[in-house]
Amino acid sequence: MEKLLHWSIANSQGDKEAKERIGQPDPKLLGQLFGMGPDEPTLMKEAMAVISNPEAKLEKRLVAFDNFEMLIENLDNANNIENLKLWEPLLQMLNVPETELRSCALSCVGTASQNNGQTQDNFLKYDGGLRKIISLAADSKEPTEVRTKALYALSNLIRNHANCSQKFCELHGLEIIPPIIQDLDANKKLKMRALSLLSAFLTSSVIDKKLILLLRKENVMESTLECLDSTFDVNVVDRVLNILSQLISAKVELTEEERQKLRAGMQKIEAEKDKLNEDDFLTVKSVL
Template structure:
């Protein structure tokens, strides 16, 4: 420790000759003095633990949870690509990996790419990432895992056209199943639809929405008045469709208008801009 303190004093004074004579300090002692390894090193160590077949699952969970906390910082999220860690993370989505780990990894992906073009691009360059998430989201066997994978997909394709185009190629539309009878799943599906709309609206997309009777479903959510989060998200999508010049049919307009009348009493609990935007969609042209 005396040598370490001497090294610290010489380092601060800029005495290069003294540092040369003293030599390099012990790295473990140095880490203790300055608070341990940097966050990039911690990230790499966490993935090494999580991918080590000799490590117990509970320790892998801890390592991934620590990694998830680190990448809540934007710079650390971008370092996933800089450190070459995306391929290792994607491998942890494989079906032979325990679900507890895949849940955390899906959450890591969703957090890292959310509103983050750099991480979206880096994830896009990683083979099999989106395909694995879609396969997971197609299975309702483990709801927490399904929900996390839907969250990751939504975050990835939001405001990122290359991601949405890949989503379409991989038949991601098969995930859009409305009224699953599970409100948590329904909310994630609506978030996915919102992410799709963030990339714009064209004739093909409008046709797909009409084919799946999206407006009918959104209006039914309003008429049920059962879940404020679902109501809020439905109003948001209706408002966004109107902003993007979606052609509401007379029947769709009638259904939305009737639903709005039901939820207007909840206006103090809803996003007022989305409520007003949905109202605009029902006005006669």
């Protein structure tokens, strides 16, 4: 696009020397720019054809994935994944050996489903898709890049979507959160994604006694409270305080053991409270 801009300026100024130096712009790019190229559904299918071609060079497949993801940032194009029958080839990319391709596929799932109820509905039609993403997020042998993108995809799939969230719960998706946020050596971005997943789960759940029992059973409550008493990271602590604030605002009653853990954590972060969200900090502190 930058080359096209320079060529356009040189052309309008009649600068032959600059035009020769820049060279002719890509005819396909010109066609797309002036509405003469393929429409976006066609571009989506063409990109997926390259992505799914095992004979294509990895670099070309990754470029095609970038193009595909840019297209599905548009809500209509995201919903067209279903209409164009592209979900199956996209989900098949979660099983390929190339880390970069698996990561790109997960990123596309997350981008397509972000704040998009129709795409979230469509995704649920494909058996095994949610289970596979949960397994990728849980697998400590997977590269951090893949696990991070898997958590991103899961968060967007279940946020504000009761059916996806319920299916996630049935597949024991909550079990993947504690090991990540309790791991002192875990990548900070990975830990933040795990906490974002928990926050997304709460958006689609009724916070009642039944839910709290589930969070306790899956060790989510305990591990979340322990995050406050681990190595201080302002972003992690802020996210934990926000989650606890949601629970406390919903009138959740902590057990004495949970209260003790919370008290220890709040004492540890007290000196850093000026760096944290004041409302969440005060809400959480109010139960001590």
